[in-house]
Amino acid sequence: MPDWQQIVSGKLSGIALEPDEKSQVLEELAGHLEEDYQSLLSQGISDERAIQRALKRVDDWQVLKQTIESARKKENPMPKRVTQFWLPAFLTLLLSMVFLAVIQRFGPNPWVTPASGGRLRMTPVAVVYVSWLLLLPLIGALGAYMSRRAGGSARAVFLSIVFPILPYLAFFLIGLPVALILDDHVAHNITIPAFFVGLSAWVIFPAAALLAGGWPVHFFALRRLISSRSAGS
Amino acid sequence: MIGTGVKKGTAELAILSVLENGPLHGYEMARRIEEQTKGALCFSLAALYPMLYRMEQRRWIRGSWETSSNGRRRRCYRLTPAGRKKLSPLRDEWSELFAALRRLAKVSNA
Numbered sequence: 001m002p003d004w005q006q007i008v009s010g011k012l013s014g015i016a017l018e019p020d021e022k023s024q025v026l027e028e029l030a031g032h033l034e035e036d037y038q039s040l041l042s043q044g045i046s047d048e049r050a051i052q053r054a055l056k057r058v059d060d061w062q063v064l065k066q067t068i069e070s071a072r073k074k075e076n077p078m079p080k081r082v083t084q085f086w087l088p089a090f091l092t093l094l095l096s097m098v099f100l101a102v103i104q105r106f107g108p109n110p111w112v113t114p115a116s117g118g119r120l121r122m123t124p125v126a127v128v129y130v131s132w133l134l135l136l137p138l139i140g141a142l143g144a145y146m147s148r149r150a151g152g153s154a155r156a157v158f159l160s161i162v163f164p165i166l167p168y169l170a171f172f173l174i175g176l177p178v179a180l181i182l183d184d185h186v187a188h189n190i191t192i193p194a195f196f197v198g199l200s201a202w203v204i205f206p207a208a209a210l211l212a213g214g215w216p217v218h219f220f221a222l223r224r225l226i227s228s229r230s231a232g233s
Numbered sequence: 234m235i236g237t238g239v240k241k242g243t244a245e246l247a248i249l250s251v252l253e254n255g256p257l258h259g260y261e262m263a264r265r266i267e268e269q270t271k272g273a274l275c276f277s278l279a280a281l282y283p284m285l286y287r288m289e290q291r292r293w294i295r296g297s298w299e300t301s302s303n304g305r306r307r308r309c310y311r312l313t314p315a316g317r318k319k320l321s322p323l324r325d326e327w328s329e330l331f332a333a334l335r336r337l338a339k340v341s342n343a
Binding site for chain 1: 263278
């Protein structure tokens with residue numbers, strides 16, 4: 001028996017759909033051709049002719065490819081990239097900034113290292129908003145849920161989760177080195193350990209907190225999707 | 234056999250009508266339409282699926298994967314409340330059109 005999935009995949013190679021959507025379309029069309037082929041066989045038509053006749057149901061595969069692409073995309077009120085990435089990403093960014101501002105204004109106070117009375121006055125200073133870090137998993141989970149629900153890929157989900165720390169990362173990787181080069185007032189206070197402590201406080205810990213909440217949601221949603229498919233829901 | 238242009242216009246009505254009686258997968262849908270119209274409306278794979286996807290985007294129908302008793306996975310489509318709502322005015326529009334054509338061209342059995 002011919003591998004209809006492979007045949008359709010070859011005929012529609014390069015179809016511009018999301019991977020998940022593409023595999024569903026290919027499986028559906030292959031299933032249709034297979035049923036057609038089986039029906040022709042049951043009518044006593046030879047295998048070779050049944051294949052040919054089933055394939056003739058599509059006059060022009062290029063046209064089919066284009067019409068499927070436009071049918072899948074044309075009437076989408078919001079581009080997929082917006083629902084899968086930009087919307088959850090900006091929501092996580094907004095929420096994390098709002099919560100940080102509220103905590104900075106109303107407390108609780110951050111953990112400061114070293115404490116002002118500490119002995120190691122020359123060591124780097126980091127301000128860690130522990131209560132903010134504790135809220136970040138919830139925000140990460142929300143971003144992951146929104147992105148995954150819109151059919152986002154693992155990359156889109158990951159970026160939606162960690163989006164709130166990207167401005168800080170940009171600051172540490174671009175802003176701070178530029179400031180070090182251009183501004184003496186910044187340069188004289190910066191030490192390499194301070195850089196890493198600051199990076200941990202504003203990038204690594206928040207990213208870990210966001211991912212701690214978001215990544216399990218992603219895997220849970222993915223597992224549900226796989227099990228619902230295998231169960232044929 | 235009805236020409237492509239007319240067929241395109243009737244496709245929505247045909248699909249919504251066959252789904253009114255219960256969920257169907259694409260192949261079965263095409264077969265039923267062909268059977269019930271005595272071969273006058275015959276949807277090729279290339280005409281059927283883009284139409285189904287478009288109607289799904291409009292939320293008139295909803296597709297979900299189902300596994301048959303022989304273990305074959307098929308995407309079954311069912312009518313949504315929005316699709317059911319759409320069916321009635323669509324039927325009215327088409328019967329108005331047929332009536333107008335009958336009056337105009339004296340087409341019998343339109």
